[in-house]
Amino acid sequence: MKYYFLRKDEFKQLIENRLFNKNYPVDHELLEEVINSTCNYWDVEIVGFNYFFSKILETYLKKSYACADIIDFVYGLSDEMYFSRQEFDSDFIHLLMTKHPRNANSSLEEDLLQAVCFYYEK
Secondary structure: OEEEEOOHHHHHHHHHHHHHOOOOOHHHHHHHHHHHHHHHOOOEEEEEEHHHHHHHHHHHHHOOOOOHHHHHHHHHHHHOOOEEEEOOOHHHHHHHHHHOOOOOOOOHHHHHHHHHHHHHHO
């Protein structure tokens, strides 16, 4: 199985492209290819963190945007593409904090992406 783990900026681009019909920036060509592939062939599972999703929602809330449409959209993605959400459940937190300890020089986003790769490989 192939997986593609969304960074926070990619998750936001996915939302803005699919829900708001905004074009992908030039630097997101790979993301566009992966999304097209998973929508057409279901050969790559795209994984988005609920943690990143909550941070994205927070930015929309600060702009006074009603987030119900965004929430419905993200929770409906699995109907149109091979998409899953990585919850911050106790198993994942345990993995992140004990079996994959954080690197003091990296960001939480980088550590989450590394931990989820390990989580899906096990």
